[in-house]
Amino acid sequence: MSNQLLQASLAHGTLDDVRSLCLWKFSQADSIEPDAEAVCKASQSLAERVEHKELFDFYVSLFSEKQFLSIENRNRLRLAILVLSQAVRWNVGFSLQSAAHKLLAPLLQDEEGDQFGRALPQQCQSLIEGDCLRQAADLLHALRKLCQHNHGYGESIVMVLDAALRDNRIPLCLKLLRAAKPTLPEHIFAERCNVFLRICDEHKAYDSINDLFIGPKGGDRRPTSIVNNKLSESSYEILAFACTQSESWDKSLRRIFSYTFAKVPEAQRGRILEARSFLTLRRIWDSTRDLGRVITYSNGMEPWLRENASPSAMRSWRLALLEIFISAGKIDLAKNALDRFSAEGLSPSDSVSIAMLMLANKGRWESLDRLLTIAEESRALQFDPDTTERFNQTLDFYVRQHSSIESWKFVSRAVDKLGFRPNHVTTEVMLKGFVSAKSIDLIPKWLRYVHTLGRNFEVTARVASMLLTRFYREFRPSHVLIMWFCRNLISVAPSLAGTHHYVPLLKEAIGFDMRKNGENRAHGEDRLQLLEGIKGTVALPCPGYLWDGQLFLSQPEPGNVNASGASPTATPSVRENTIGIETPPEQMQDDSDPELPSMIHFGELRESHDSDPVHDLVLALSLKDYVKVSELYHNSLDASGLPSSPLALEIAVEACIRLHRGDRTAAEGLMTRARDAGMNVTCAMGPMLIHQMYHLKSTDKKDANNLRITTIEYYRMNDEKGWPVKHHVGVTAANTLINNGMPEHGLNILQAVYNSGWASRRPLGIEAITVFLKGYAALFSVEGVEWVLGTVLHQQMRIDHKFLRTLRRAVSDFARNARAQRPTFGQKSHYAHVHSLAHGLRLCRERRAAQLQETKTLGKRLITCLAKNADYQRQPQIQADSRHELEDTIFGASKKVPRSPPGQSDDALSPRRARRAEKYQQTVVRAIRAEKSLGRRGRRLRAIAADDVRWHKQYRAYLRKPLVMSEGKLASFRYSLPTGLDQS
Numbered sequence: 008m009s010n011q012l013l014q015a016s017l018a019h020g021t022l023d024d025v026r027s028l029c030l031w032k033f034s035q036a037d038s039i040e041p042d043a044e045a046v047c048k049a050s051q052s053l054a055e056r057v058e059h060k061e062l063f064d065f066y067v068s069l070f071s072e073k074q075f076l077s078i079e080n081r082n083r084l085r086l087a088i089l090v091l092s093q094a095v096r097w098n099v100g101f102s103l104q105s106a107a108h109k110l111l112a113p114l115l116q117d118e119e120g121d122q123f124g125r126a127l128p129q130q131c132q133s134l135i136e137g138d139c140l141r142q143a144a145d146l147l148h149a150l151r152k153l154c155q156h157n158h159g160y161g162e163s164i165v166m167v168l169d170a171a172l173r174d175n176r177i178p179l180c181l182k183l184l185r186a187a188k189p190t191l192p193e194h195i196f197a198e199r200c201n202v203f204l205r206i207c208d209e210h211k212a213y214d215s216i217n218d219l220f221i222g223p224k225g226g227d228r229r230p231t232s233i234v235n236n237k238l239s240e241s242s243y244e245i246l247a248f249a250c251t252q253s254e255s256w257d258k259s260l261r262r263i264f265s266y267t268f269a270k271v272p273e274a275q276r277g278r279i280l281e282a283r284s285f286l287t288l289r290r291i292w293d294s295t296r297d298l299g300r301v302i303t304y305s306n307g308m309e310p311w312l313r314e315n316a317s318p319s320a321m322r323s324w325r326l327a328l329l330e331i332f333i334s335a336g337k338i339d340l341a342k343n344a345l346d347r348f349s350a351e352g353l354s355p356s357d358s359v360s361i362a363m364l365m366l367a368n369k370g371r372w373e374s375l376d377r378l379l380t381i382a383e384e385s386r387a388l389q390f391d392p393d394t395t396e397r398f399n400q401t402l403d404f405y406v407r408q409h410s411s412i413e414s415w416k417f418v419s420r421a422v423d424k425l426g427f428r429p430n431h432v433t434t435e436v437m438l439k440g441f442v443s444a445k446s447i448d449l450i451p452k453w454l455r456y457v458h459t460l461g462r463n464f465e466v467t468a469r470v471a472s473m474l475l476t477r478f479y480r481e482f483r484p485s486h487v488l489i490m491w492f493c494r495n496l497i498s499v500a501p502s503l504a505g506t507h508h509y510v511p512l513l514k515e516a517i518g519f520d521m522r523k524n525g526e527n528r529a530h531g532e533d534r535l536q537l538l539e540g541i542k543g544t545v546a547l548p549c550p551g552y553l554w555d556g557q558l559f560l561s562q563p564e565p566g567n568v569n570a571s572g573a574s575p576t577a578t579p580s581v582r583e584n585t586i587g588i589e590t591p592p593e594q595m596q597d598d599s600d601p602e603l604p605s606m607i608h609f610g611e612l613r614e615s616h617d618s619d620p621v622h623d624l625v626l627a628l629s630l631k632d633y634v635k636v637s638e639l640y641h642n643s644l645d646a647s648g649l650p651s652s653p654l655a656l657e658i659a660v661e662a663c664i665r666l667h668r669g670d671r672t673a674a675e676g677l678m679t680r681a682r683d684a685g686m687n688v689t690c691a692m693g694p695m696l697i698h699q700m701y702h703l704k705s706t707d708k709k710d711a712n713n714l715r716i717t718t719i720e721y722y723r724m725n726d727e728k729g730w731p732v733k734h735h736v737g738v739t740a741a742n743t744l745i746n747n748g749m750p751e752h753g754l755n756i757l758q759a760v761y762n763s764g765w766a767s768r769r770p771l772g773i774e775a776i777t778v779f780l781k782g783y784a785a786l787f788s789v790e791g792v793e794w795v796l797g798t799v800l801h802q803q804m805r806i807d808h809k810f811l812r813t814l815r816r817a818v819s820d821f822a823r824n825a826r827a828q829r830p831t832f833g834q835k836s837h838y839a840h841v842h843s844l845a846h847g848l849r850l851c852r853e854r855r856a857a858q859l860q861e862t863k864t865l866g867k868r869l870i871t872c873l874a875k876n877a878d879y880q881r882q883p884q885i886q887a888d889s890r891h892e893l894e895d896t897i898f899g900a901s902k903k904v905p906r907s908p909p910g911q912s913d914d915a916l917s918p919r920r921a922r923r924a925e926k927y928q929q930t931v932v933r934a935i936r937a938e939k940s941l942g943r944r945g946r947r948l949r950a951i952a953a954d955d956v957r958w959h960k961q962y963r964a965y966l967r968k969p970l971v972m973s974e975g976k977l978a979s980f981r982y983s984l985p986t987g988l989d990q991s
Contacts, residue, residue, distance in 0.1 A: 017049040022057045022065060029069065040078050043069075047086040050093045059097035066090050067109050085126040087111055088146075092130055095145035107149040127154075131163040135170050143167045144179050151186050161190045165199075172202050177212050181219055197237030204245045216249040221263055243270040244279065251282035262645075282320065284308050285327035292331045294649050297687045301331055325353060326393065329361050333368050336726070341365050355387040360397040367404035375401075383424040390427055399432045406440035411449055414440055422460065429457050434464045439477045447868045451876055466876045468505025471496060476512050478869055482862045483805070486516035486534070490550040492866050497547060500874035502881060506547055510538050511622055513547070518629035532630065620651055624658045636662035640677075648680055653690035656681050661694040671698060689724045693736050696721060700743045714740045715756050722765055734760060738775045745778065750785040757782070773799070777810045784817035787824060789840045792817060796847040799854075806855040814851060818844045 017025060029046055046069070053062055070087060078086075091110055127150070134143040147164055154160050164187045171179040180203050187196055207216050238246075250264040268279065288308075292301050305328055312321055325348045332341035342365065349358045359382050366375040382388040390398070398421065406414045414437065421427035429437075434457055441449045457464055475496075479489055493509045514535060521531040537548035620643040627635040640659035643651040650656040656677070663674040674695065678688045696717060718740045725733070737760045744753035757779055761771055776795055783791030796814075799806065822841045 014045070017045065018052065022053070022061060025053070026065060030072075040082060043078060043086060044082075047089050050090050054093065054097055059094075063094055063097060063106065063110075066094075070110065081126065084111075085129070088126050088130045091149060092134060092142060092146045095142060095149055104149055104152050107153050111150075111153060125159060127157075127159045128163045128166060131167055135167065140167065140171055140174070140176060140179055144171070144182055147186055148182060161187075164190055165195065168199055172199065172206065175206055175210065177203075177207060177210065177215050180206070181215050184219060194237050201239050201242045204242045208245045208248075213249040213252040216246065217253050220246055221250065221253070221260060240270065240272055240275065243267050244275045247271055247279050248282060251279060251286060278317075280311070284312055284316070284320065285324040288324065288327045288331065291685075292334070295685050295687045296335075296653070296690065298331075298335050298337065300685075301328075322353070322357070326357060326361070330364070330397075333361070333365050336368070338365050338369055355385075356389045356391065356394050359388045360394040360401075363401045364397050364404075367401040370404075370408065372405075372408075375405075379420065379425070388425050390425070395427070395430060396432070398427060399430075399436055402433065403436050406436060406443075411441055411444045411446040415449070415453070419456075428460060429462055431464060433457075434462075435470070435473065438470075438474055442474050442477045442869065443481050445865055447865065447872050450872050451879075454876060465880060466503070466873060468503045468508045471500075471503045471873045471877075472505075472508035472512055474869065474873065475509070476515075478866060479512060479516055482865065483519070484516075484862050484866060486513065486520050486531075487550045488863065488866065489513060489516045490534075490547065492870055494547045494549070496870045496873060499870070500877040502877050503873065509547060513538055514626050515622060518626045521629045535626075535630075621654050621658070624655055624662075628658055628662055631665075633662040633666035637666065644684075648684035649686055650681055650684075653686070656686065656688065657691040657693060660691050664694055664698055669698065671695065692721060692724075693733060696736055697739050700740060714744060715752070715759070718756055719759065722760070722763070726765065734765075734769070734771055734775055738771075738778050741782065742778050745782045745785055750782040754779070754782040754786075754791075773804050773807055773810055776804065777813050780810070780813050780817060784813075784820055787821065789821075789844070792821075792844060793847070796844075796851070800847075800850060805858055806851055808855075811848070811851060811855065814844075814848050818848050 025046065029042065047066075050062070050066065070083070087110055091107055094106055094110070131143045131146070134140070134146070143163075144167055147160070147167060150160060164183060168180065168183040168187060171183060184196075184199065184203060187199065191199075203219075204216065207213065247264060247267040250260055250267065253260055268276070271279065288301060288305060291297070291304055305324075308324070312324055316324070325344075329341055329344055329348070332338075332344060341361070345353070345358060345361055345365075359378065362378060363375060366372075366378065388394065402414070402418065405417055409417070418427070418429060418433065418437065422429070434453065437453055438450055441447065441453070454464055454466070475489070475492065490513055493513065497504045497506070497509075517531045517534055534548075534550060620639055623639050624636055627633075627639060636659060640650070640655060640662075643655055645651075650659070659677055660674045663677055664671060667673050678691060678695075681691070682688050699717075700714065718737050721736050737756055741753035741756045744750070744756070757771075757775060761775075776799060780792060780795045783795060798804070799810075818841065821844055822838075825838050825841050
């Protein structure tokens with residue numbers, strides 16, 4: 008009877024029933040082993056109706072009961088392993104290793120290792136026979152730390168791993184090999200690795216190879232697994248080829264590739280060289296910007312590629328070479344290569360897409376329009392992943408020089424005429440363009456547009472941080488304002504609460520303000536400290552407030568603020584730094600290093616730097632931690648000593664000069680080692696040149712011709728290598744001459760840069776205009792100062808407080824000069840130009856105030872837009888068959904035209920209904936056109952028009968519902984006047 012009660016409780020009872028019966032039976036029976044086995048075998052059925060953590064605690068307490076000690080040790084271990092094999096599928100609230108330790112640690116004694124070594128393989132064999140490989144792998148993973156050196160554990164690993172290899176279960180093999188590495192002998196582990204590599208190669212699962220043998224992207228890649236001489240030559244060939252398939256090509260990956268490639272016989276290196284050819288081509292260009300080295304390597308590889316490379320490898324090499332020519336600005340070389348490759352069989356799609364990219368890079372938009380027309384007529388452009396990527400690059404160029412509407416039309420033309428389908432990169436380019444153009448209202452419209460094309464785009468925390476980063480880099484608000492924007496966004500849109508996505512932006516903003524705007528360094532360091540260690544969805548810290556010069560990181564309680572001093576909202580550091588513009592050269596020196604010049608011009612980081620160490624380098628430089636800059640730079644070098652990027656070298660040189668108090672020896676050593684590693688160091692000459700300008704002798708510093716030649720040569724060399732133009736060297740050279748009493752020569756340098764092609768690609772900013780103003784003021788040139796004012800106001804340049812300070816000083820100098828000359832002229836008319844300049848100063852102040860407010864308003868609009876779209880995409884999608892019910896819910900059931908009964912066509916309208924519908928439509932049209940002065944009839948028609956407006960508002964609300972059609976696309980509608988027909 009008791010056995011039947013126990014079986015019934017195990018099948019249908021509660022856990023309390025099972026516990027009570029077990030304890031009662033254990034206290035009554037002489038042999039509890041059958042009952043214990045029944046309870047343990049019922050763990051799977053109990054887990055279906057009992058909370059998992061409570062059930063696991065029940066088994067842990069059960070195995071610790073005194074009655075269980077009477078069970079033979081071998082059987083106790085077998086039952087515990089049986090329960091653990093089921094518990095690996097439960098949610099017990101802690102890790103599998105912790106669960107195994109809780110259950111088995113009290114049972115495992117030194118003398119019971121052999122018994123455990125027999126029980127575990129038996130359980131694994133049972134799971135394999137039941138086709139429960141994943142469960143067996145989870146069981147072994149749970150026991151990894153507890154008994155990985157037990158011989159039975161190694162036997163079980165081999166058994167389950169062989170079964171997973173036979174079934175080509177690559178993810179399970181990956182998990183088991185990680186557990187097997189510290190357990191199995193080298194030769195056995197190498198044999199399984201050889202089989203695993205062969206299977207991954209057959210299934211093109213190179214990501215799995217990289218995860219096991221190389222490590223995750225951006226992680227700590229240590230080739231411990233491949234330092235095993237037992238691997239076969241074919242395995243090393245597969246490993247080397249897998250390295251070439253990785254999206255990343257960082258220092259650790261290059262080191263691992265070199266190790267594995269050296270162990271591959273020359274006869275087996277064919278496909279590795281194929282895949283590596285264009286990757287090496289890109290790496291040489293990205294690291295050195297030496298077009299001569301690229302062409303030399305290309306000419307050396309081309310004969311081998313023509314004989315041995317596959318068509319796909321040859322195509323990749325050609326396209327890489329063409330794109331390098333385009334990025335270098337060598338359009339003639341690109342055109343000649345394109346003609347040659349087209350004659351050799353380059354596809355029309357590749358030819359057209361590359362030609363589009365060349366024209367966009369050159370800014371020849373009319374020619375691009377004609378090329379698109381030809382492509383539409385000839386159908387020569389077919390979009391594959393490569394051509395789509397080049398179209399997106401072309402779009403990126405287009406967006407920078409065209410309005411948002413023109414950019415939208417450019418994409419829609421490609422969609423309608425060329426069959427282009429926007430992907431997530433297209434949408435990101437357009438959204439960033441909308442932010443730059445202040446067209447925030449177009450963001451939801453674009454998202455709906457791509458949704459109607461069947462290309463859903465989800466607004467995530469990553470996307471939100473990307474757009475906020477673009478907003479910050481375009482308009483440079485204060486880091487305090489950015490912190491509030493990010494906090495508010497996470498507050499109103501919890502789905503965008505990936506805090507770690509926003510931390511890099513906040514660090515960049517704080518560092519920028521500390522470098523450029525004289526932000527109190529202690530306040531910036533305090534706020535940076537708050538951001539350290541933030542992970543997951545933890546709330547972003549509050550920026551705090553300033554009170555009497557002190558930073559309080561918690562908000563003030565009502566009534567606790569003293570009456571003395573200004574209110575926190577009026578704190579100058581927040582008010583003055585709402586827009587951060589680059590510091591003019593005369594203020595570039597840091598407070599602690601007044602005699603040192605600065606090349607700190609890293610405020611405009613590009614998206615390409617988001618994944619490299621540049622952000623950490625810039626932040627350390629902002630904190631004046633030059634030792635840390637040096638450490639980060641050396642950690643980022645690859646095995647050959649090549650810097651991770653040109654900007655990293657430039658920052659390291661700047662920090663090195665400052666660390667050694669102006670001594671250039673160490674900085675020159677950095678550049679020499681980078682040059683020996685293969686980098687063209689022209690890009691990093693800026694800090695060295697500025698240092699030379701500030702440390703020349705007085706007689707040499709006034710040598711305007713020498714400074715002019717040096718500056719123009721710097722521009723020319725960087726332009727030849729394809730580096731982005733930086734005007735800081737030219738501006739600093741001009742400022743040096745102006746400060747030394749030679750404003751004419753300083754203005755000549757600025758004019759040469761201003762009128763050059765370099766300025767057309769990257770216009771001069773407010774920093775250069777400030778130096779222009781300083782030079783014209785030194786010459787007392789009213790026309791020059793008026794030109795500066797007209798340029799700033801007409802081009803809508805962002806004004807900073809340093810420009811205003813320079814302008815205010817210039818107006819004072821003009822007024823002082825006018826007073827000094829007044830006895831000579833004796834007329835008030837001599838003050839006319841002073842009044843004109845004072846009026847310009849007033850306009851600039853008003854413009855700056857308007858810009859501050861505009862930036863704040865634009866940021867609020869962006870936050871609202873992102874939150875609204877995040878909430879919208881969480882709404883459930885409405886299927887087409889539910890449309891009638893939704894219409895009736897929103898608008899009410901139609902009283903004019905009832906729904907057609909089943910079997911009757913909606914299109915079949917009686918003549919009477921058709922006349923009524925036409926009459927109603929004409930009435931509505933007349934009502935909308937009615938004037939207010941139509942008397943009583945006009946009032947009636949206006950009432951009808953008001954009803955029509957209300958109907959339109961309801962219909963637009965209806966359209967905001969995500970209605971999905973049968974083919975999976977979002978429904979697209981046109982707004983029009985109602986016809987009076989209640990049709991679908």
